[in-house]
Amino acid sequence: xxxxxxxSPEARRGDVKARLAAALRLFAALDxxxxxxxxxxxxxxxxxxxxWLNPHGVPFDLMTAxxxxxxxxxxxxxxxxxxxxxxxxxxxxxxxxxRADVESAMHAHPVHTKAWSALARKLDPIxxxxxxxxxxxxxxxxxxxxxxxxxxxxxxxxxxGERNIAVVLRNHGLLxxxxxxxxxxxxxxxxxxxxxxxxxxxxxxxxxxxxPAVAAGLAVEERHCHEGFEPLLASLLARQPELAT
Numbered sequence: 001x002x003x004x005x006x007x008s009p010e011a012r013r014g015d016v017k018a019r020l021a022a023a024l025r026l027f028a029a030l031d032x033x034x035x036x037x038x039x040x041x042x043x044x045x046x047x048x049x050x051x052w053l054n055p056h057g058v059p060f061d062l063m064t065a066x067x068x069x070x071x072x073x074x075x076x077x078x079x080x081x082x083x084x085x086x087x088x089x090x091x092x093x094x095x096x097x098x099r100a101d102v103e104s105a106m107h108a109h110p111v112h113t114k115a116w117s118a119l120a121r122k123l124d125p126i127x128x129x130x131x132x133x134x135x136x137x138x139x140x141x142x143x144x145x146x147x148x149x150x151x152x153x154x155x156x157x158x159x160x161g162e163r164n165i166a167v168v169l170r171n172h173g174l175l176x177x178x179x180x181x182x183x184x185x186x187x188x189x190x191x192x193x194x195x196x197x198x199x200x201x202x203x204x205x206x207x208x209x210x211x212p213a214v215a216a217g218l219a220v221e222e223r224h225c226h227e228g229f230e231p232l233l234a235s236l237l238a239r240q241p242e243l244a245t
Contacts, residue, residue, distance in 0.1 A: 012045040017052060017065035018244035019181040020104070022236045023229075024054055025243055026185060027108060028061035032192070038108035038173075039088035042181050043096065044070060051092060055082030064243050073097070090150065094157035095177060102160075102177045104184040109173035116195035120170045123194050125210040126201060130194040131218035132187065132225070137166040166191055179222045182229030190228075 003015035020042045027033050027040070036057050044050045052068045054060070069080035073096075075089040088107075095105045116123075120141050125131045138159040144152060156175060159167045165187055167175045174191055178184035201207040210218070237244060 009046045014065065014244075016042045016045055016181060017068055018237075019229075019233060020052055020054075020068060021063045021065045021243045022233050023106070023181050023185040024060045024063040025236055025240060026189070026232055027106075028059070030110070030189060030192070032108045032110040032188070033060040034109055036085070039084060039092065040104075040106045040108075040181075040185075041088070041092045042104040043102075049073070050078060051096060052080075053084040053088050053092065055080065056085040056088070058082065064245055066245060090153045091156065091175070094153035095160065095175070098154070098157035099160055099162075099177065101179060103179050104181045105175065105177045106184045106188050107169075107173060107175045108188070110192045112196035112199065113168075113174045113192045114172070116199065117168050117170055117172055117174070120168075122168070123191070123198060124207065125212075125215035125218075126198060126207040127194070128210070128218050129190050130198065131210060131215045132190055132220040133166055133194070134215040134219045136164050136219055137168065137191075138164055139168045139170060140172075141170045143169065143171045178225060180226045180229075182227070182233065183222050183225040186225045186228040186232075190225075 003011050020040060023040055039054055041051045041053045044052060050070050050072050052070055054063060055069045058067050069082055069084060070078045073093040077083055091107060092105050095102060120139055122137060122139055123130045123133050125134050140156050140159055156167055165177055176184050176187040
């Protein structure tokens with residue numbers, strides 16, 4: 001997809017919508033979806049105070065760009081059919097209010113991440129992929145139900161601070177953010193795999209840690225995570241071109 005900052009506003013809007021639809025299908029392919037649970041969003045490039053969300057009840061594996069809905073912080077739908085869940089609006093508006101640099105946010109409940117969340121721990125730097133999160137993720141250790149609660153979502157968003165890219169939600173799931181759909185989606189995928197790897201390693205013995213100095217140097221920049229999504233996007237578009245419509 002050859003869309004950049006010099007493209008027309010409508011072309012850039014079409015691009016981010018297609019990428020979000022692709023991320024939703026990727027989540028389905030990786031078994032990150034659970035019925036109607038989970039929500040992914042991206043700021044609208046034309047009106048950044050609005051954001052695109054997946055509508056409640058539409059299967060992730062059937063999502064297309066035209067299925068997405070454009071909403072404001074109150075949950076009012078400005079474009080698209082259907083509506084997102086109240087929990088989705090509550091969380092994503094809190095994230096965008098907390099971090100002006102964040103362009104995309106993703107929340108779901110994958111099996112391995114959900115198991116890891118019950119431990120209320122951060123990932124350890126036991127391999128270079130896990131080091132993506134070294135020093136830039138937190139644990140929200142006060143689960144009290146879905147994000148329909150107006151007080152919980154701002155607390156979670158607040159844990160993003162100025163530079164964190166992920167928050168583990170104890171007994172719940174994961175939130176990742178990024179400067180693009182690709183960065184947020186890639187981080188989500190790598191986190192779930194890293195949680196699985198750490199649980200396997202700890203079941204077998206005591207993992208050896210990467211040194212703090214090396215781990216800090218491996219904490220991956222935005223561009224790497226964005227580019228990590230590109231092959232996945234290309235594969236999805238080649239096999240399921242209708243997702244961009």
